[in-house]
Amino acid sequence: MKTNIILAGVGGQGILTIAAILDIAALASGLNIKQSEVHGMSQRGGAVQSHVRISDKEIFSDLIPQGKADIIISVEPMELLRYLPFLKKNGHLVTDSNPFLNILNYPKLEELYTEIKSFPNALLIDAKAIAKELGNSKATNIVLLGAIAHLLPLSDESLKEAINTLFSKKGAKIVSKNIEAFNKGKKIATEKAL
């Protein structure tokens, strides 16, 4: 089985943290992984994306073909919509609801929200507020990861272990805050599904 995930955001928002957790968890679960990222000029405050592909079989292309993404995770609502041509029919969308305002012609938020809500499998979350409530606004990305965890070919244990591996250098408190953020994201996704 192959799972194709697109991570979207603005350069500097840290989408590669999510990528790194997926990488570590997939490798530890004995699965194949390919994960592309953006370096250089385009990463300075511009639109950036990472393609993550996880499979029990050999993975060929580093890029996900159009119409083949199972999930798009975005840390910014407009950036989510930029990658729609990659989305599989009935694919899943999840995004933080907070805009990153660094362009003058940023669209009206309501228009973005309406567009996002028109998709049956879309989840619009104020992940930043949740992370702040937990006392670590940097964990926004982990809330979003938690919200799609049930769609991944990876166990919650392997993801939590990966969070531990990634953040252990920063201390036990940071690890536990991120695990909390992960659990909270998971809970929100379950509640919305009901």
Added chain:
Amino acid sequence: MKTLLLGNEALAQGAIDAGISGVYAYPGTPSTEITEYIQKSKTAKELKIHSKWSVNEKTAMEAALGMSYAGKRVMTVMKHVGLNVAADVFMNMAVSGINGGLVVVVADDPSMHSSQNEQDSRNYGRFAMIPILEPSNQQEVYDITRYAFELSEQMGLPIMIRMVTRLSHSRAGIVTEKRKLQNVIHLPKNPHQFQLIPMHARNQYQHLVDIQSNSRESSANSVFNKYIDGPNTSMGIIAAGIAYNYIRENFEDDECPYPILKISQYPMPKKQVKKLFDTCKKILVLEDGAPFIEELVSDYLGETKKVIGRLTGHVNRVGELNPDNIAKALGFAEQINEDIPKVVKGRPPELCVGCAHRDLFEAINKLKSENNQQQVFGDIGCYALGVLPPYQSINTLIDMGASITMAKGASDAGIHPSIAIIGDSTFTHSGMTGLLDAVIENTPITVIISDNSAVAMTGAQDSSASGRLVSICKGIGVDQNHLKIITPLHKNLDKNIDIIRNEINYNGVSVVIAQRPCVQLPKEKKDKLKELQKTFLN
């Protein structure tokens, strides 16, 4: 267990495991992480593998050749346009040949994600008549790098490894092998090999021509070139490097019905190409970058219409390959279910909040409003973003160092004010010689060195210019009275405009160093730089 590595990191690990004694490079997207990986590697440190950045690609490649002369294995790394800078030594070391294994890694940037052009380095490899290796995936990057050093020592030639952005910047699990020992110092057996005066150069060049047959034979027998049979001979596919991956992707778990010739080693393996041509009615050539193979195998007048690819419009002529444009070339239907909604706006890259270049551009734009004849010649670095709104301060951007020399030419033609804006690292890379040209004629230009003490665009690597700019400019002969230092901060705006205006009005060469560390640098490094700059000022 496999190790998860970027394509660039797999290459670096492959080089360490091939027993290199040094890497010489200048940062440039998409090649930078190769050298950085070796700089951070504990093994490399223990083995004393040289990995400090060079001032530019030419100095890097020449130092690499020196290490090879001494008998050790060595790698030199650059982005595609960096090879233009190193082209002199590149062409000539193909003639001299090498002693210790020498591998030239060039990372091309099709689609120009972070570059001014999408030149294809395979043309350089062919120009110099050396073998080229073009891996198709990250594991092959590792394997091919180890092989490249063997091939180099076996053929006595430098070997090129051609990477492309997607391969460089994508991670995959890699299986590594046992590390080889480094070479011991041993000088070339033939004392004339590296003495390219005409009488020796002629012999060396004849030798290079003579061993081309060995090179072709090596390609024909290479494990990295593969002929994969298929039942449907209405078409055959030549797939170079990463294109092979995209072909496999399009058939997913099924076998491709068409015969495929996968190319990862050049010169082209003639026997296999002939077999594909004899077997198949049509030939589809898939390659990232230029139609390099396609031009070689097409008939000049195109009358047979047998070969299709980028030249015939079956694949996009410009821009990188991806699974989608290859699907189109194979005649598969588009898979898009949703378009990008109109509400989505473009989000181009921008200068960081608090970046010193911002304050500099503000001053430059105020001066432009005083004199609209003002022309600003830009250069390569983050400040290239000054071309875009909101600043739009820069009129030209061509290549490393061209700001100063173009400003000089424009000034010679009668343009005034003629201003050059160049970063500190770009200045030491290729700006110093141009400044000397201007000093010799005392050309009325103002050179602004925007000194953030880092190679910022590629990730804030150490700059060779740090703490040395004042002494370099004085040494080149810039008049001390027209060598100014400003701190680009909003509170200094009026003062800075006055200083730059005065220098513009001076009828000769002036240099203004706009000094403030890159905001991406960690605090300890910024503090260290401030100390360094103080010492040099005194």
